[in-house]
Amino acid sequence: MRPIKKNTDPQLKPFARIKNPFWKIDNWKDILQMAIPIFIQLSFNVIIAQINIIAINHYQNGVYADAVSKAVLTYVTLQFIPTLIASGSLVVCGNLIGQGRTNEIGKVIITGIIINFAITSFIFIFVQVFASQILDLMNAGQFHEKLPNGKTPKVFTISYYRLLNIQLLVLSLSQVWISGLQAIKKNIHVTIGAIASNIVDLIFVTLVLFAFNLDPIWSALSICIAGVVQLIYMLVMNLKLIDYKTHKGRHINFKMAKETFKVGLPIALEMGIWSLCNFATGTAIAHLVIGQGGETSNPWIVLHRSINSISQFSFAFMQAMGTVTAVMVSRKIGEGKINEAYQAGISCWKTAMYASIFFGAFMLSFAYLLLLMFNHTPQQIIPWGFSLMAIISLKLIVDTVNMTLLRACWAVGDLWYPLIISIITMGIGMVGLPMMIVYGFKVYEGMGLILIYLGVVVDPLLRSIIYSTRWIKGTWTKYAKQIS
Template identity: 25%
Template sequence: MKETNTKKLTLFALTWPIFIEVLLHMLMGNADILMLSQYSDDSVAAVGVANQILFMLIVMFGFIATGTTILVAQYLGSKNREIAAEVTVVSIGANLIFSVAISMLVFLFSSKLLLLMDLPPELLTEADSYLKIVGIFSFVQALVITMGATIRSYGFTRDAMYVTIGMNIINVIGNYLFIFGPFGIPVLGVEGVAISTVTSRALGLIVITILLFKRIEEPLPFKKMFRLPVSHLKNLLKIGIPSAGEHLSYNTSQIVITYFIVMIGTEALTTKVYAQSLMMFIFLFSVAISQGTQIMIGHQIGAGKVEEAYKRCIKSLRLAILISILTAIPIAFFSDTLLGFFTDNPDIIALGGTLILFTVILEPGRSFNLVVINALRAAGDVRFPVYIGILSMWGVSVTVSYVLGIHFGFGLVGVWIAMILDEWLRGIIMLYRWKSRIWVTKSFVHDKAS
């Protein structure tokens, strides 16, 4: 088993299942949007705003999962497999307690959270219904994320992919049943989409739990959970909290920008949702490459192979930039046709096409951040990306979005220009950080050993 795991750690072997998994995660979200678009454009806008809050929850749940990915990979690289199993148990327990508490808060205060975003009154009822149903069960997604992170760090990226395939199929079937109402099934619209989302995640949790126990050869010490070293939780938080800070800053800034877009109008909000749905298919390659790279660099850092880790990041970055450009150009060329699958509103299609054209410039910049920031995290350098991220997201993305989009009246085009400036500025700074090799001294495994 150990020898097999070592051989699996090539970028292609790790990345292609992650690519399929991320693609299907995106398809799951887009299936909701595509099917709801046949039901109502207002429903699409309502779910889009509710999802902004839910995405923030996933980021909050993901901070422990991020720490799990890096610590497990580093301990496996240094052959400390028993400690890797201990970290797994601590991360699952911690995320369960945290996510249940957050799920309850979202359920109780869902309408207030939506009102904070100045949601139009006609969208509030549907958005609140969706947020309540998905929000109260969001702890299920937290556990799926944590267990998936562990399985991927052990090299079993295909297992996580298979689980996502199953969840995607169940979600699409549920959407079809509740939106179109075949066989006399009641048409539930947004509420039905929420029910199918929750059901698919619950079944996914059952399967990934079984795989976790099947794939990890060391016994997982759940019985000793409260007797395990506190240092595991501290290390998880040392990595996870700064990493979550960067993601939380990004998602919070996106909520503020969404608030600006709500000021422009419901049609602008719907256009943003459709355009970003297509953009996801451009940057998913970079997401997959960055996650595969993070696992590889974690193992390499744990094994003390610093030069291999350095070269791996640079090679992955070049690959991600190339693929993002080659993907963005044809999607921009056929944007009118692709947007036509979502809506027949000519104004939305025209503006959405312009935004996708700007995305050809945006996505290479995003590749810098996805790949290099994940590489820095894998090496233990987790705070610097947060500091730069907060400064750039709020100082550039949010500020310029308001100045160009609202003050000067450029609307969504101004928002997209702000996003381009933010991604490229952060990306270039992150690359300079990686080339400085400051991260060499920040490995958690070697800190402990020393």
Template identity: 25%
Template sequence: MKKGTNNLRNMSLFALTWPIFIEIFLHMLMGNADTLMLSQYSDNSVAAVGVANQIVSLLIVMFGFVATGTAILVAQYLGADRDLDAGGVSVVSLFANLVFGAVLSLAILVFTTPILKMMDLPPELMDEASSYLKIVGGFGFVQALIMTAGAILRSHGFTRDAMYITIGMNILNVIGNYFFIFGPFGFPVLGVDGVAISTTVSRLIGFVVIIIVLVKRAPDALPFRKLTEPLRHLKDLLKIGIPSAGEHLSYNGSQMLITYFITMLGTEALTTRVYATNIMMFIFLFAVAISQGTQIMIGHMIGAGKINEAYHRCLKSLKIAIVISLGMAVLGYLFSEPLLGIFTDNPTIIAVGSTLIMLTIILEPGRSFNLVVINSLRAAGDVKFPVYMGILSMWGVSVTLAYFLGITLGLGLVGVWIAFCADEWLRGIIMLFRWRSKVWVDKTFVRSAS
């Protein structure tokens, strides 16, 4: 396991981050491969899978809380040279997410029809949506295992391996989709069922490969026979994971309510929001990758007792993320019209969308504060404060201002985007003050063995 620890200690932020960037980029590009390829098969199939994937996405958010705790604790223990504890956390987290994933997967299998009826799904889409959800959701525990194993692999510094595995999974998924949708060489055309099988099998293979790579790279990473104090490890995982899950659920809930506000503005506004958001995702992708790489580095530094190094690492990463996000936002605005033109030729959507991307120049630096500093606070063990402030700002600022500016004052989407800016900057500045206060120094879960 020392190999993994030493490997990370000698890595720069860039070396650690660029594979994470590629991996997230591929997720964004390939995440909707099922939908894109099904569009050549049936519009109804696309709609059915789209609705089912909303439920699957919620499952993934739920699985993420164990993976978040795993990434932070493993990094801190490795930094503290407490390799056996790092392995103990890894084993416990895999079992915990396996059990949690199995329970949720079983619930999906049992309640598939009632869940889809709650979403007011048209009767003609019910059969295909139900079939897809039963296969993908029923094997959701595989995704839970992948997220946990991937977090362990990255915390050991092997971000490049995680990237290669993601590439392989995406390739397998696309090949499987091709065979099941288009039926070359006499292959059976299974449509939605085939796409669901392809997705599930590619994930299962991906998980097996992650475990093989992890064991080969760091032989003591999963000490099943030397497991000690599993209840303590589980307790620490939940201390980090549950607040993080609460923050993600709060964010998704606030965004759903804001989307409801936007539906009051009409279909055109809703469509504009979707197109503008798709472009924005690629703008803040850099900050997301930097924040995840920084979280791993700071986790190791905190575990090693290098508080001053951790403090300055966050601030350096923040400056880099702000500069890159600002630059990408300016580029996005300069090319906003041709970019939006890829999606639509509606002049109103292009005009309003360009204005939203212009506001992104203000929004993205504020988002960088939250991504980098909040991940740094989590890596240091300060997990509750960002959650409380996040929930307060999301609902007290973002939701409230979105309705007041967008609906009450009639500013429409521009008002909603101003609300987003206010929320990100308020939280970002508060988080920076929190980091500078160094309150987080006494909140670490792990102390160096030395």
């Protein structure tokens, strides 16, 4: 790594480099041109996931909904693992492209794939072996009456969870190839791959649950089969669009591995800690019903999963903006243009802020109808469902900094300070407060869920204040370097 030559105005004062009023966005066309294909891809993923949830919620009157919710929420906790190297690869590739070293991207991708698959395989074996103990934390053994397929809820949940985990191995490969395509701004192919795979997912779930009426356990394989379809398409597009021939036989590059791992590790740790804290939040929600509270299900964790799924459509644009921010800022750093990197981060933040207001209003407007689609009763939706959607809309707004300026800090190499802040704020908002509400104050049912949601908002609110201040003041500039 080599330092970037200092610019003529090294002292970044608050808003000193913002050329336009705060309401005006620089390069908004370029930002949306990159963000929309990613958003379409992620939105399609969300839509299919929601259809899957609706299907399982309606299948045999929702008798499997509680078990599937616990398995899926636990699986989601591990989805950060394949991003360990993929996130680092995206930043490193962007930096190299900014320097005009596009022919070296192939080395980054191949090296990243090998490391990512090795790490994910180790964790995959671990969670498969200890699946029962992990799901005990999610209260998977709360209910004992056998399901229609003859299995107890816990046995079904464990089997479903183990099948879902196979997707981790698929993602460990496809995510790195996706990062390569995103770095060269070929997001359209990522979108095509996602759409094709999700169509396969939808067809498979429909055949298992409704056409052949098979054991619903096999519906867990839908995302794995769909993931393989996406994997194949990503491989074909990588071979077509990225230069793997120039360094043929010399793709394993320890220098690139070091840079990718150095960038990817703190990013993955931040995502991992968030996932674990999110799991802790889910654990608290899983204990909102005392005893069995019914024969086979906890209605609050099912409601939580439904709201979480609906809100993913709105958060999809925030995720797209995170990727765009990382690509734009890392490229500017590669070019040695700190001022323009600063402006790119601010512009992406503004865009995300406008989008969050729009999507928040959209979710609130259609909350009742959407929750009805997920097979929730009017008594659940009002007041509980609507109140929770309002809190999620607020969280979406305060999360814009974390999805843009935090990604900008990562792209310039400002990695460890944000991680420390994240550990503290997530520990408070996502673990401490939810556990205190359930186990300390013993607030259960709907009111307990509302208080947990309010507690969770504390995390992004605190982080937003800290990260925005750090970016605007220019504290991050001392970490900005070009990859040598």
